[in-house]
Amino acid sequence: MYVDLGNALSSVASPGVSRASLERLDEDVAAAHERIERGRANDEHGYAALNLPETADPDAITATVEPVADAEALVIVGIGGSALGAATLADALDSDVETHVLDNVDPEHTNDLLEGLPLADTAINVVSRSGTTAETLANFLVVREAFEDAGVDWTERTVVTTGEAGPLRDLADTHDLPVLKVPDGVPGRFSVLSTVGLAAAAIRGDDVEALLAGGRDVARNLSGSLFESPAYAYGATTYALDNRGASINAMLPYAEGLETYAEWYAQLWAESLGKDGLGQTPVRALGATDQHSQLQLYRAGPRNTMVTFVRPRERADRTIPETDVEGLSYLGDATLGELLDAEFEATEASLAAAGRPNVRVELDRVDERGLGQLLYGMEAACVLAGELHGVDTFVQPAVEWGKNAARGLLGAEGEYPEADAVEDKEQLLVE
Amino acid sequence: MYVDLGNALSSVASPGVSRASLERLDEDVAAAHERIERGRANDEHGYAALNLPETADPDAITATVEPVADAEALVIVGIGGSALGAATLADALDSDVETHVLDNVDPEHTNDLLEGLPLADTAINVVSRSGTTAETLANFLVVREAFEDAGVDWTERTVVTTGEAGPLRDLADTHDLPVLKVPDGVPGRFSVLSTVGLAAAAIRGDDVEALLAGGRDVARNLSGSLFESPAYAYGATTYALDNRGASINAMLPYAEGLETYAEWYAQLWAESLGKDGLGQTPVRALGATDQHSQLQLYRAGPRNTMVTFVRPRERADRTIPETDVEGLSYLGDATLGELLDAEFEATEASLAAAGRPNVRVELDRVDERGLGQLLYGMEAACVLAGELHGVDTFVQPAVEWGKNAARGLLGAEGEYPEADAVEDKEQLLVE
CATH class of the missing domain: 3.40.50.10490 (Glucose-6-phosphate isomerase like protein; domain 1)
Structure with a gap:
């Protein structure tokens, strides 16, 4: 550079x-x-991301994705930092594997995408550290159903990238899916050179070691x-x-x-x-x-x-x-x-x-x-x-409010006072 | 709205x-x-764009693109205001015509695109008001060559959208291509509801009248x-x-x-x-x-x-x-x-x-x-x-300097002192 x-x-x-x-x-x-x-030496939260070129294990990633390495197409199901790194690599590097990123919950787009895919030869990489991201899980449920409807065993076509625990980890355990662990201390936006970005690259046949x-x-x-x-x-x-x-x-x-x-x-x-x-x-x-x-x-x-x-x-x-x-x-x-x-x-x-x-x-x-x-x-x-x-580079506290409001609006269990603010919106409508 | x-x-x-x-x-x-x-009533430069829903002629557009209305794929060759309107419509509206926009001069991208196209069933809509836009004309020359190399008569597959006069108009006349005229007084960024945006929509089978x-x-x-x-x-x-x-x-x-x-x-x-x-x-x-x-x-x-x-x-x-x-x-x-x-x-x-x-x-x-x-x-x-x-909404004088510098760098005929400034660039390189 x-x-x-x-x-x-x-x-x-x-x-x-x-x-x-x-x-x-x-x-x-x-x-x-x-x-x-100092932060890097102690593998502190965030700073640990700058150690990934040394700590990531390309062979382990390649071995884990091996069951879907024959894919004609790949769908990355994630959002924000769980998708953008892999999407960046896919856009920049040539591959014979046709790659799609499902990083939004627009039903029209999702319907169009699923209709055009050769599902039997499609790999899925679903990515969420917490395993609870609403958009990602909703999309994954929809994709899974499309595979079932087409008579394709989705458990044979799916690689999961997630944290140590959480709903997505449980699901992977239940169905015995290949799982890659999101490393500790690496925020999503700094995760492209970890399992989060590299799983998709490995499925596509990119040179992970060179990255x-x-x-x-x-x-x-x-x-x-x-x-x-x-x-x-x-x-x-x-x-x-x-x-x-x-x-x-x-x-x-x-x-x-x-x-x-x-x-x-x-x-x-x-x-x-x-x-x-x-x-x-x-x-x-x-x-x-x-x-x-x-x-x-x-x-x-x-x-x-x-x-x-x-x-x-x-x-x-x-x-x-x-x-x-x-x-x-x-x-x-x-x-x-x-x-x-x-x-x-x-x-x-x-x-x-x-x-x-x-x-x-x-x-x-x-x-x-x-x-x-x-x-x-x-x-x-x-x-x-x-x-x-002098800011706290590795946190993103301002997005929590909206996540809680959305959960409340969708009727999730728990108290979400943020959802009430949606009802109280000030209006000045011109039509 | x-x-x-x-x-x-x-x-x-x-x-x-x-x-x-x-x-x-x-x-x-x-x-x-x-x-x-007042500007609209006098069809003044720029304001005339707000009259397009009345002045555009959807039947004439549809009739002109008729020779390529059977296309499986469409390539829009243009840049900036000559491409973004058509691209916006193509992204938002479903169509059976696979649509691509060649609005950059990246050789790797252009090579990939041309390799994947069913050229015999592909329509081209090349768009430049002046008929001199370097990126657009360079891309069109490349596309034309690809058709020739594939043994497909590009004159049967091309619709031109351009001004009253200029190199692209001359080319259309020479090869007897269907031409749509860019209306007077309509800057590119205000041209989506004119021939500039609507030709591609018509080829795609969108409802031009409803737009x-x-x-x-x-x-x-x-x-x-x-x-x-x-x-x-x-x-x-x-x-x-x-x-x-x-x-x-x-x-x-x-x-x-x-x-x-x-x-x-x-x-x-x-x-x-x-x-x-x-x-x-x-x-x-x-x-x-x-x-x-x-x-x-x-x-x-x-x-x-x-x-x-x-x-x-x-x-x-x-x-x-x-x-x-x-x-x-x-x-x-x-x-x-x-x-x-x-x-x-x-x-x-x-x-x-x-x-x-x-x-x-x-x-x-x-x-x-x-x-x-x-x-x-x-x-x-x-x-x-x-x-x-209180600004002059319909002009874009600040882009001329760079266009002249680029022409000078490429050795176009004429005097382009702007190109000398490129040589004099201040450097502070860290590598």
């Missing part, structure tokens, strides 16, 4: 950060790095200085820019396969840093497409936004054919990849010329190694930013 | 707007409405008061909340089929209002999925965000099977739709309980009529917000 901070400097952009400020900030980075290292090796590449470079660690360089710069007014961070990868990565990043950033009235708002985008959608705002709107560019340095390419269309002959000398790179560099320069801060993150390639670097790098960047902000 | 402003009131949220402020604002709405009506009828439903209600027009109620409230600190607007539809709609909305909002240092930043999201991703931030982060909820009042449903999983039996009495609705209402109440402003937009159903209402309604809301902010 390569991180170029040039266009985040105050000599280029406003808001921007001076080299002198970055050097002062580097003392805080050193202190934060010590706390992070972990990518994580190790970046872990090795974590040090007490942002100038020596790409991950910390990114985390510290976003922290500095946020403090200087960049309350929005647009993630703009220039590779179709990284579209879901931008979603994954948005969850990582929003849930980890969005607390105590703090938190930079992540916006997911895609280059070059969103140049034609959001660039006007980022270049000419409020000075409240930084843009994070991501691109691979190498990719498979395709020549643009010669053309008889007048005025476009210059395209006929180029490849699609050259066009995309020209758009990347032009857009980056366009923001810099308008004094809008941006950071360039590059990978060698969008492959297992490169993804492992990117995902681990962003996790480490996020943990550092959380330390610098 | 129904718009409920209750949770945007200052009695509920901060930032929030008082009823008295809304009443004062209504005088500005009346004045803005007069300007809008336009939905637009007319909302157009009929445009009036000099936000309290009488759902579209204006939404536009005026976002304006008031933006002025009061909600610089971010998270679009959160609770329907999988509306995921691309949120992208379409983001373009509409960002390109129309992001200028002169103004502009609310649209964030695209999806319920219930993103409750597990972004809700923590929206509830507990900075008070700089409003959330726009969208849902259909009716949808196809599916019962959640009875379960042997302990603690989840309450799900067995419900449907997936009830679960999704409970999540919707719980999340909305959760934000209100935390004093975070949000607006509820409802449709009867996600069908042609409902979509026509929603898309037209958001366009009218955007035009109103532009009038209230």
Whole structure:
């Protein structure tokens, strides 16, 4: 992973950060790095996620999913951190296994998906640490029924990823299903390099060991200085820019396969840093497409936004054919990849010329190694930013209220006073 | 379309707007409405888009696409406003025609797509008003070559949507292709209800007339008061909340089929209002999925965000099977739709309980009529917000710089000094 901070400097952009400020900030980075290292050494909650490239066991994962390794199709049943990591890998890496993610409870979508699947050759990976997530369990019950209706033994096609105990663990025990344990101390949004993200990758035939090796590449470079660690360089710069007014961070990868990565990043950033009235708002985008959608705002709107560019340095390419269309002959000398790179560099320069801060993150390639670097790098960047902000990076207390209200509305056992607030909604209806 | 402003009131949220402020604002709405009506009456640039439900000709569109109406698959080749409208309709409406959108120039993605298509039964709709958009033309040249390589006559499978003149028009004339004209005065992001969005809908067999009828439903209600027009109620409230600190607007539809709609909305909002240092930043999201991703931030982060909820009042449903999983039996009495609705209402109440402003937009159903209402309604809301902010809603000058830089980098004929800035990039590389 390569991180170029040039266009985040105050000599280029406003808001921007001076080299002198970055050097002062580097003392805080050193202190934060010590706390992070201590947390990792003690396998503390959250920090333990940064040890996954060493602690995850790719052979055990591969062996556990072996009964469904012949699958033509795969359905990942999970939501939030239990789905986004696996979905990110599936979107970025080629596989012969057609992969679907059931991470919502829209009945129309679920019906359409189940109708189109070759169920007898479909694997299911159901993922929930607690084993109680309403959306995931509801979807799993529906999927299970579809298998039964089709006369396919769902117990032969299902791999469970869950915690030590809970309803899903009980169900796996009852039906003797293969189970992978969600490791302790790893919040969902930091779990892509654990059983949570890697089970699906193993079923798809991705190179799980290379994903972990990518994580190790970046872990090795974590040090007490942002100038020596790409991950910390990114985390510290976003922290500095946020403090200087960049309350929005647009993630703009220039590779179709990284579209879901931008979603994954948005969850990582929003849930980890969005607390105590703090938190930079992540916006997911895609280059070059969103140049034609959001660039006007980022270049000419409020000075409240930084843009994070991501691109691979190498990719498979395709020549643009010669053309008889007048005025476009210059395209006929180029490849699609050259066009995309020209758009990347032009857009980056366009923001810099308008004094809008941006950071360039590059990978060698969008492959297992490169993804492992990117995902681990962003996790480490996020943990550092959380330390610098002084927030509790690894909790998400604000989502509990809504979960309780939903349980109450659905008539779950227990007291859910939150559900009453739904009845009392203030109305001002225009129709 | 129904718009409920209750949770945007200052009695509920901060930032929030008082009823008295809304009443004062209504005088500005009346004045803005007069300007809008004048613009529409004169078919002025941009305002003309609000006349499309009356001026578009569904029969002519259907007749023009007739040669490819038998297609098994459809590839829409366009980018930005030339693709997002058609993509929004394709994502939301069921069709037997497998639909793909080639709106990026990533070679790996393009290669994968072309390999998987039944080319002999595939229709192409290439869309560019100017006929010079580099990404679109490059992709079209690549697609054309793939047809030739497969021995399929691409001239039999292609429908062109473009302006009165330009390279794409010339190409259509040379090869005698069916052409639909992009109407004058309609910027790309306001073009979904024109030939730009409707050609693909017609090829897919969507009910084009019902889409336009939905637009007319909302157009009929445009009036000099936000309290009488759902579209204006939404536009005026976002304006008031933006002025009061909600610089971010998270679009959160609770329907999988509306995921691309949120992208379409983001373009509409960002390109129309992001200028002169103004502009609310649209964030695209999806319920219930993103409750597990972004809700923590929206509830507990900075008070700089409003959330726009969208849902259909009716949808196809599916019962959640009875379960042997302990603690989840309450799900067995419900449907997936009830679960999704409970999540919707719980999340909305959760934000209100935390004093975070949000607006509820409802449709009867996600069908042609409902979509026509929603898309037209958001366009009218955007035009109103532009009038209230006093910006030039229908231009996008900030994207020109980057286009010129890209042309220069690719060696197009002419002078492109912008390309030199790319060479001069400031660097601070951490690796």
